[in-house]
């Protein structure tokens with residue numbers, strides 16, 4: 001099999017094997033790791049048709065992480081995709097009269113982040129062994145709400161690791177907040193920051209690139225890595241469910257093998273939809289990738305104008321996991337559509353740092369034709385939840401609702417009736433307050449936890465285990481800090497204990 005190496009989007013040539021790219025998280029020059037080639041499996045779709053989720057994952061991930069042996073990878077997959085998931089399919093595909101929903105939220109923390117973060121700790125352990133790494137890995141994570149808990153769940157009590165999570169203290173749902181601050185595990189630390197996700201993410205990136213800090217911690221036996229979707233170990237496992245969703249449509253006779261479909265993805269950091277783009281490049285028959293944003297519609301503007309401009313107000317919405325103005329993974333797309341021109345990527349990323357914006361070339365713009373950008377307002381999001389529950393008895397969370405609202409705009413403006421899978425990224429039980437208020441204003445008088453029971457009663461959906469537990473869990477993490485104190489908080493945790 002062809003060996004695949006990983007290099008930075010910004011030009012430094014290290015030719016690292018996958019295990020090193022996973023351990024490092026981010027490249028030395030601040031760029032993101034990308035595979036040398038994207039393996040093509042378009043001629044093997046027939047083989048994929050009847051694979052279980054784990055078999056498919058082994059096949060696809062194995063093509064990318066070529067220095068991890070099949071037996072090792074399969075062991076990781078067995079540990080990741082087990083009965084932590086409350087669906088045997090792992091990612092069930094649901095159908096209403098209007099659309100198909102690929103439900104990626106049946107893992108332990110009720111959001112799609114589990115799909116990769118159940119696996120990442122095991123991949124890191126295998127990688128650390130392979131590279132003979134003797135130091136403890138410190139996972140630094142900025143979260144807009146869902147990555148934090150999924151990473152904590154994955155890394156809690158994993159030997160040889162510690163994990164620090166920073167979340168915007170006023171920017172997540174009550175259920176998301178409780179999930180994080182009740183996290184057990186001596187190797188975990190959760191801190192609320194006075195700021196938004198972009199503040200947390202940019203500070204974490206700075207800390208990653210702080211050479212003095214790195215050498216200080218190195219002496220104490222620590223090395224940083226990332227569980228954000230800048231880590232290639234997050235991105236590659238996310239390709240799998242696009243193939244799985246497609247094959248499910250084939251298996252149920254909705255489409256013929258080879259027929260093109262659309263995917264509609266609620267987008268923030270551009271990780272999930274980038275995995276779909278990689279799937280398309282691997283040969284999955286995809287017509288359009290619908291990129292759905294909320295009121296922080298920086299990606300919509302980028303796709304329509306070719307200019308990425310973060311200089312605007314950050315808006316706190318009811319789909320908080322998409323409240324992002326700097327979509328990190330877009331750098332990997334820019335790299336790809338510039339024919340892998342690192343000099344240009346460097347220039348554009350410098351522009352973003354210095355002027356808050358950049359503009360791509362006309363040639364690059366042409367390469368964006370597989371994407372359609374759209375956005376949904378808060379009211380459109382609420383309407384989508386209400387409409388789908390009233391008409392199809394299908395209850396969706398606020399992020400999926402953004403995608404649904406954008407899908408409607410897409411169909412209205414293009415007339416395209418190609419079969420479309422809407423990627424459903426979180427359980428409605430994570431956002432009870434917003435979801436229930438979309439159904440009826442009478443629910444606004446209840447708090448988030450009370451609404452859990454009411455939601456279960458009116459929808460007939462079982463309360464997920466992860467939410468049921470929150471009722472009795474104690475608050476463990478009470479620390480909050482300013483963003484310029486994040487580095488000190490990390491040092492406190494690592495050195496003073």
Ligand SMILES: *Cc1c(COP(=O)(O)O)cnc(C)c1O
Nearest residue numbers: 146268269270271272321425426
């Ligand atoms: C993280 C998240 C998103 C956005 O995914 P990206 O990979 O950041 O684009 C959408 N919905 C939910 C529920 C999420 O947790």
